[in-house]
Each structure stands twice: as structure tokens, then as C-alpha cells.
Ligand SMILES: [Fe+2]
């Protein structure tokens with residue numbers, strides 16, 4: 243029976259990407275199929291319950307599905323991740339001419355963040371600020387830009403709106419992933435030289451391919467090994483890699499999710515057992 | 526990487542990550558260096574399996590170019606993958622003729638400007654019967670030229686761009702026909718402003734050219750037999766032209782047609798060498814077209830009459846007698862020309878005569 247993977251349709255290109263992977267896997271003798279979800283929460287629940295064998299998980303979905311599964315004595319494994327999922331950082335950005343010299347200067351100010359469920363633009367930066375002595379909602383006001391809620395920040399809209407608010411001067415600082423600070427400069431959302439990186443979080447990891455215990459170790463290893471053979475030199479693979487934004491698959495690891503686990507607990511985003519607990523979160 | 530922008534390292538790390546390069550932040554004492562980059566493999570891997578699309582010259586043509594080479598220049602380094610071009614004429618032996626590059630060069634150098642090449646202001650004052658005959662012949666020519674334009678234009682879009690010179694030659698040929706359409710139309714409208722007639726039989730004959738999907742057969746029916754016959758027709762019009770404009774337009778078109786016929790013959794000669802079944806298929810095409818047109822009325826009677834009047838030069842019994850004889854002579858010349866070209870393609874004399882006799886009575 244084909245290995246059934248879930249993926250979240252955060253963009254129409256997802257159909258092209260996983261349709262292409264599906265063909266490639268089947269041509270390489272590995273029966274594979276996928277289903278699409280409108281948001282990560284249902285996918286995390288289905289993976290934890292064994293309704294699907296695998297899921298292309300956001301870091302937040304990994305945390306929730308792992309918690310759900312472990313509460314039911316089931317086991318999930320992050321088998322691979324993209325090379326581009328490793329060691330990302332988020333940045334806290336201010337306008338170049340603003341008086342803020344370090345994070346402490348933001349006390350009493352307003353900070354723009356992305357969607358409520360964005361690891362890189364909301365959860366991780368808020369936790370980072372708290373660790374630096376700026377409790378969100380207490381020491382700094384937080385203005386959230388809820389675009390694509392349920393997509394765990396895969397939709398860029400919230401981050402872009404936060405950046406626009408910074409450019410417009412309605413907030414003192416904005417939080418975004420490092421690559422989007424580069425992108426917003428290139429596309430003109432933030433004029434070149436108009437902003438300054440005030441702080442940068444420690445590195446963290448992003449998505450992973452999670453497998454459930456509905457498949458044997460043999461199948462899991464076969465799937466992982468096949469993924470690891472995919473090469474950017476293969477003309478059939480290359481366009482899929484370009485679309486999905488990776489240059490090679492790497493082994494999965496959990497070491498890059500500690501900061502997000504902490505952020506989830508600090509904000510009671512999910513319970514220990516994986517229940518959705520965040521106030522105002524409606525995926 | 527050295528640089529002064531405060532965000533350099535942040536952006537560099539994000540960019541390198543997306544491109545598969547590795548970065549390492551520099552130590553304090555690295556003297557201006559902010560980060561060290563280790564080049565990844567993606568830009569190399571993209572070209573790892575790249576291949577050359579043959580070599581640029583005509584001697585670098587491959588037997589069967591790959592469809593994913595698409596519109597790439599011959600000899601270009603091709604990144605593997607990508608969409609396949611919707612070309613179905615992809616076999617060198619089916620498409621190529623050694624003569625194509627030199628014929629194309631000749632065609633390109635022989636392009637003339639219809640506005641300049643004909644003395645449109647020359648005096649044309651003919652007897653109404655003669656003028657009417659000229660207009661009828663021009664009307665017939667335009668119709669045939671339009672078929673001769675559409676056929677190569679359709680074919681060239683089906684040929685793999687690897688066979689560049691063939692496409693260029695067919696494009697030049699289509700452009701030639703476009704000018705022929707123009708000058709014949711212009712001559713027809715020079716004095717009166719009303720065109721002649723177009724018969725069902727003429728359009729039936731041309732329709733069978735347009736529907737022939739096989740490159741060799743289409744080229745055979747159009748260029749070798751049709752345009753070949755037109756060489757004689759244009760010589761005839763030149764010889765009997767009652768005015769300088771009629772003479773010049775016939776001459777100009779004839780120069781181009783000679784090249785079109787030459788390519789058709791060269792292409793089929795080349796193909797005959799590699800495909801022994803070719804002559805049989807050519808024969809079949811002539812027979813089939815003959816069958817299709819068997820109940821068709823043949824040459825438009827108005828065209829035949831116009832040719833007689835043109836050669837007569839006057840509307841008198843003596844003139845008509847001469848004119849009729851001249852048209853008979855024209856048809857014999859056309860037949861001889863076709864037989865000659867069929868023999869050059871490898872048909873024995875008797876078979877060439879038999880096939881030439883089956884050719885459409887519409888000339889094209
Ligand atoms: Fe012509």
C-alpha cells in the first residue's frame with residue numbers, strides 16, 4: 243500500500259510540488275500518495291491518530307503532533323528536512339533613523355509580529371524578547387498581523403504587513419525571518435537602507451518530514467534513503483527542489499526545535515498533551 | 526566576505542542557505558572579513574548533466590535532435606530537463622538537404638523590394654480584352670501563391686529548430702510568396718480595380734496541397750510538380766507579356782520559384798538516398814491526388830481562355846489560333862519539365878511520363 247503523506251495547501255504550487263514528488267517516488271519503485279489539508283492542526287491530529295502515515299510538518303505542527311502522539315503512546319519520527327530548514331534565525335528590525343540602540347530601548351514601545359501561529363515571526367521572537375527581559379504585553383505592546391492563520395506562518399502576508407507597519411512608522415520594531423528581511427529589501431517593501439537589524443535570535447530549525455508508526459521501520463528507512471538520493475543534478479528533481487526551496491535533503495533532527503517548544507509552553511499555545519490552548523487562535 | 530553593511534552577515538547567511546552554500550561567521554581577528562563561504566554544489570549540479578545540442582555548423586547536425594533542446598541555438602550547452610518542443614519533423618534524413626545552407630544564403634541575398642523592383646509607373650494601356658486576360662491570370666496566380674505561402678509556413682513550424690537552415694529557407698520561401706501575392710495583386714488592380722474569377726476546381730486542387738501532412742510528399746507535390754509547372758507558366762507570361770509591369774512581375778516571381786523548386790528536388794534527392802521506399806510513396810501521392818481530383822473540373826476555363834488571349838495578343842481568329850497553339854505548347858513544356866525533374870529524383874522515363882500525366886490540370 244502506498245505511503246500516504248499529508249501536506250498543507252498554503253499555496254497552489256503545493257499541488258505541483260507534491261504531484262511531482264509523487265510521480266518521482268512511484269517511478270522509483272516507492273508507492274506514494276498525498277492528501278492536502280487547509281491548515282496544519284487537522285493534519286497534526288490525523289498524523290498523531292495514524293490516519294496518515296507521514297506529514298510535511300511545520301515546526302509548530304511537529305511539536306503538536308509529537309505531543310498528541312506521545313500522549314497516546316504513539317511515536318513519530320522526523321526522518322528528513324530540507325537543507326534550508328536548518329539554522330534559520332529571526333530578526334527584530336527597526337527603522338534606520340530610530341533612536342533604539344539595543345533591545346532594552348524598545349521598552350514601552352510597540353512591536354509588530356506576524357500571524358498568531360507563525361514560529362518565525364511571532365512565537366520565537368516573542369519568546370526571545372521575553373528572555374531578554376521584555377515581556378510581550380507587559381514591557382512591550384505587540385501588534386499582530388494575522389494573515390493565513392492555521393498555516394503556521396507559511397503564508398508570508400503577516401510578516402509583510404508587519405514590515406509595512408514598520409515602514410509606515412506605526413510600530414517601533416517588526417519581527418521577521420532573516421530571509422524575509424532580505425526579500426523585503428529586494429522587493430521594496432522596506433526601502434534599501436531604511437531599516438536596521440536590532441537583534442537576531444539564535445538559530446532554529448524549520449519544517450520536517452514526519453513519519454508515524456503506521457509504517458514499518460523498513461518502509462521508513464526505505465523512504466528516508468530514497469529521499470536522500472534525490473539530487474539537484476537530476477533534471478526531474480531540480481524544478482521540484484527549486485519550487486520547494488531546498489538544494490538537498492538532510493537527516494531529520496529535533497535539536498533545532500527547543501526554542502519553539504519553550505515558546506509554545508510560555509504562551510500555552512498547546513498543552514503538554516497537544517491540545518490547542520492558545521486564546522484567539524482559530525485556524 | 527568583507528563588507529561594511531551592518532546587516533551583511535544576516536543577509537549573507539540567509540542568501541547562502543537558499544543557494545546551498547555554507548557560511549561561517551568570522552572571528553574578531555579576521556581583519557575585515559565578516560564571514561567565510563564554502564561554495565555549494567547547486568550551480569555546478571544544474572549543469573552536471575548538460576549536453577551540447579550538436580555543433581553550430583551544418584556539419585554539427587545530429588541525426589535526431591532531442592525534443593527538450595527546444596528552441597535552443599544549435600551547439601548551445603543545454604541544461605537537461607524542461608518542456609519538449611511540439612515538433613514532429615525531427616529526423617535529419619526526413620528534413621535535411623545538403624543544399625539548404627547555400628540555398629538559404631542565396632534566398633537571403635536575392636530578396637527584392639516590390640516597391641522598387643517593378644516600374645509601377647510604366648505605361649500600361651491595353652485593349653480591354655487583353656487587360657481582362659492579364660487580370661484573370663493575375664487572379665489565378667494570387668490564389669496559387671497563397672497556397673505556396675501557407676504550405677511552407679505550416680511545415681516550418683513542425684520542424685525541429687535544430688535544422689535551422691531548413692527553417693530559414695522555408696521562412697524565406699514564405700516571404701517570397703508573400704511578395705508574389707503582393708505584386709500579382711498590384712498588377713491586377715493597376716488599371717481597373719476588379720479581380721477575375723476563382724473556380725471551385727482551382728480551390729479543390731490547392732486544398733489537396735494544404736492537407737498533405739507528410740513533409741516529403743507536401744514538398745514533392747508543391748515544389749517539384751506545382752512550382753515546377755509554374756516555372757513554365759511564368760516563362761510563358763514573360764514571353765507574351767503585353768506590358769512591362771506584367772513582364773517584370775512574372776520574371777521576379779520566376780527567379781524565386783526556381784530556388785523553391787531546387788530545394789524541393791535537393792531535399793527529395795537526399796531523402797531518396799536514405800529511404801528506398803520514397804519513390805513508391807511519391808508515386809502513391811500523385812495517384813491519390815489524381816483520384817481525389819478525378820471528378821474536379823480541372824483548370825478554370827477563364828484562366829485557360831485568358832492564357833490563349835494573352836498569347837494571341839489580339840482578339841482575331843488568327844491571333845486566337847496562335848494563342849491556342851501557344852497554350853498547347855506551354856502544357857507540353859510543363860509536362861517535359863515535370864518528367865525531367867521526376868527522372869532526376871530517380872523515376873525511370875516511362876514512369877515519369879505516366880506520373881506527369883496524372884498531375885493536376887490546375888498546374889499547382
Ligand atoms: Fe510564388
Ligand SMILES: [Fe+2]
Nearest residue numbers: 673752782785
Ligand atoms: Fe514558390
